[in-house]
Amino acid sequence: MIVAPSFLTADMSRLSSEIQSISKAKWLHFDIMDGIFVPNKTYDHHLVAEIKTYSSQFFDCHLMVDNPIPDIYRYVKAGADLITVHIEALGVTTIVAIEAIKKLGIKVGLSIKPSTIVEELVPYLEQIDLVLIMSVEPGKGGQKFIENSIDKINYLNEYRKKHGLNYLIEVDGGINLSTGKLVALAGADIVVAGSFIFNKNNREDAISELENV
Helix, strand or coil: CEEEEECCCCCHHHHHHHHHCCCCCCEEEEEEEECCCCCCECCCHHHHHHHHCCCCCEEEEEEECCCCHHHHHHHHHHCCCEEEEEHHHHHHHHHHHHHHHHHCCCEEEEEECCCCCHHHHHHHHHHCCEEEEECCCCCCCCCCCCCCHHHHHHHHHHHHHHHCCCCEEEEECCCCHHHHHHHHHHCCCEEEECHHHHCCCCHHHHHHHHHCC
């Protein structure tokens, strides 16, 4: 299992040392929120660029923003290795965003909120590198895992087997050892974890535990 720590609950006044404390993780997850698509507002591409100066992790940038297409180039230039956008924010322009990200030479992900049916992703599954299932309502940390997310993961896992596809399945929200094991058994490849890691004294151990669920 790949673990992608989300640092929303980190001490932002000493961010460099906070990121260093989770450097064992291969991926780093960026929760980019605009206060419009989701209620909360976080940071933008400037922080991605700053962290790039002291982290060599895989930069997993999740754009929870209302109109992501104008921002794509900024995040690629800042150091994103993968950009995930939301089907709910894009509608008929979803394919435009996918193609724009791919043309810039990085990986592309597509995400859905808990209330969106998983079948909405089907027209795009052959063209993307990753699907991000939100297992809480995006916009704030510390929420409880939504159980029907397991059904979505199972569906996506079976679909890729049946059609010979290679997209990764990532899950974000309410991840701990118990829910991490559930999503791993359903076929998830990556988990995003925030509070579970940052609330621990030994964050390397927390990452190892999730990697081996």
